[in-house]
Amino acid sequence: xxxxxxxxxxxxxxxxxxxxxxxxxxxxxxxxxxxxxxxxxxxxxxxxxxxxxxxxxxxxxxxxxxxxxxxxxxxxxxxxxxxxxxxxxxxxxxxxxxxxxxxxxxxxxxxxxxxxxxxxxxxxxxxxxxxxxxxxxxxxxxxxxxxxxxxxxxxxxxxxxxxxxxxxx
Amino acid sequence: xxxxxxxxxxxxxxxxxxxxxxxxxxxxxxxxxxxxxxxxxxxxxxxxxxxxxxxxxxxxxxxxxxxxxxxxxxxxxxxxxxxxxxxxxxxxxxxxxxxxx
Numbered sequence: 568x569x570x571x572x573x574x575x576x577x578x579x580x581x582x583x584x585x586x587x588x589x590x591x592x593x594x595x596x597x598x599x600x601x602x603x604x605x606x607x608x609x610x611x612x613x614x615x616x617x618x619x620x621x622x623x624x625x626x627x628x629x630x631x632x633x634x635x636x637x638x639x640x641x642x643x644x645x646x647x648x649x650x651x652x653x654x655x656x657x658x659x660x661x662x663x664x665x666x667x668x669x670x671x672x673x674x675x676x677x678x679x680x681x682x683x684x685x686x687x688x689x690x691x692x693x694x695x696x697x698x699x700x701x702x703x704x705x706x707x708x709x710x711x712x713x714x715x716x717x718x719x720x721x722x723x724x725x726x727x728x729x730x731x732x733x734x735x736x
Numbered sequence: 737x738x739x740x741x742x743x744x745x746x747x748x749x750x751x752x753x754x755x756x757x758x759x760x761x762x763x764x765x766x767x768x769x770x771x772x773x774x775x776x777x778x779x780x781x782x783x784x785x786x787x788x789x790x791x792x793x794x795x796x797x798x799x800x801x802x803x804x805x806x807x808x809x810x811x812x813x814x815x816x817x818x819x820x821x822x823x824x825x826x827x828x829x830x831x832x833x834x835x836x837x
């Protein structure tokens with residue numbers, strides 16, 4: 568096994584374990600912390616895919632900003648143990664197994680039908696691939712309209728978050 | 737045997753499945769939100785893997801946009817949740833049945 572493969576399996580197992588922790592742990596704070604760990608492992612996978620800028624953005628935006636917001640709200644609301652719901656056994660896990668089977672089979676079938684999924688990655692990656700310079704250039708030329716739309720969306724997001732969270736207008 | 741696109745796609749499918757299962761089994765609204773984030777990240781991983789496979793950076797641009805949308809969604813969604821908790825004193829989906837009857 569090469570170093571790349573060892574790292575891939577390490578990051579993959581870490582990401583799957585972190586995401587499982589989100590679903591399995593009872594306390595939402597534990598869920599949030601294991602989701603942060605999963606995001607770090609995913610960032611490692613992005614580095615393996617030569618997407619260095621996306622890896623940094625993943626850590627800064629997801630693990631840094633979004634999850635801090637989640638933890639902030641969780642600690643603001645500070646739910647006690649009885650507010651986390653009854654510890655009852657329900658039909659939900661069975662439903663979950665069924666959903667898991669349906670979703671994984673359909674996604675797997677979709678991906679496997681992709682004609683050359685088992686082909687190796689091209690080895691001659693240009694040095695500029697996935698750098699901040701390439702992404703920035705692309706954002707300012709080819710993808711200028713989506714970039715501006717996203718900035719508009721974020722502005723709407725800021726305003727509406729304030730409007731919704733205010734006690735009264 | 738080296739790493740192929742298949743490895744990353746299977747990891748992406750596994751993460752998406754975990755997120756979907758969490759979405760139907762958990763009852764806390766904030767945890768449901770985190771499951772949505774997991775599913776978005778699984779989609780991002782597939783996009784970036786395809787971008788690396790074809791050596792076209794447009795996939796990373798899509799992933800970048802998804803991240804920005806997820807940030808806006810988290811901001812608004814958490815504001816709504818704070819408001820719901822203020823009115824209903826609960827964040828369990830079982831208690832949020834205002835539209836029933």
